Amino acid sequence: ILNVEQSPQSLHVQEGDSTNFTCSFPSSNFYALHWYRWETAKSPEALFVMTLNGDEKKKGRISATLNTKEGYSYLYIKGSQPEDSATYLCAFIQSGGGADGLTFGKGTHLIIQP
């Protein structure tokens, strides 16, 4: 069982502020890391797939970085808006995948306060 931790578990941020949160994962046998945005009663929506150490990806106001050697990825949201409120999930994939190699974190629940 792989240890994939997301912190913080929940986060309240004022509209307009920037924020970031973390996904920590084992630093061995890295294959890929996925970030998802999940709104209540909707499907998880893919944000980024990160595959190389040092990757930086950006989509609008949301960006992510990856450090496979130390086993963490940061997700940043610049100038938070109410529509950013959601649970952000990371999924760590180890070489081989499968039940032992594909592990989701429990998510960071983000609430943007107007």
Place this chain on the structure above:
Amino acid sequence: EAGVTQFPSHSVIEKGQTVTLRCDPISGHDNLYWYRRVMGKEIKFLLHFVKESKQDESGMPNNRFLAERTGGTYSTLKVQPAELEDSGVYFCASSQAVWQGLKDEQFFGPGTRLTVL
């Protein structure tokens, strides 16, 4: 482009009954994944189809669960007989390119919420 669809959206059954969940992936997507989220826990991988073949079913809990993807299009996940601990949300996801495998972006369906009483 239509997204991944799942049917039914909700199912309430009694322990011992059978339930079949269906997933229609995005047209042309060769990879199809089933996941499950039990309340309060993280999403867990169940299995992965590449076209009609089971690539990896290491996450299937036990032999009460049977997944099929005849013809490589839609997939079904049957639970027979259902137990209380099978309650949860069952998600299906698909991705396009076989060669990219788990490095490819996955598109999730809305899930089927299964309640076993």
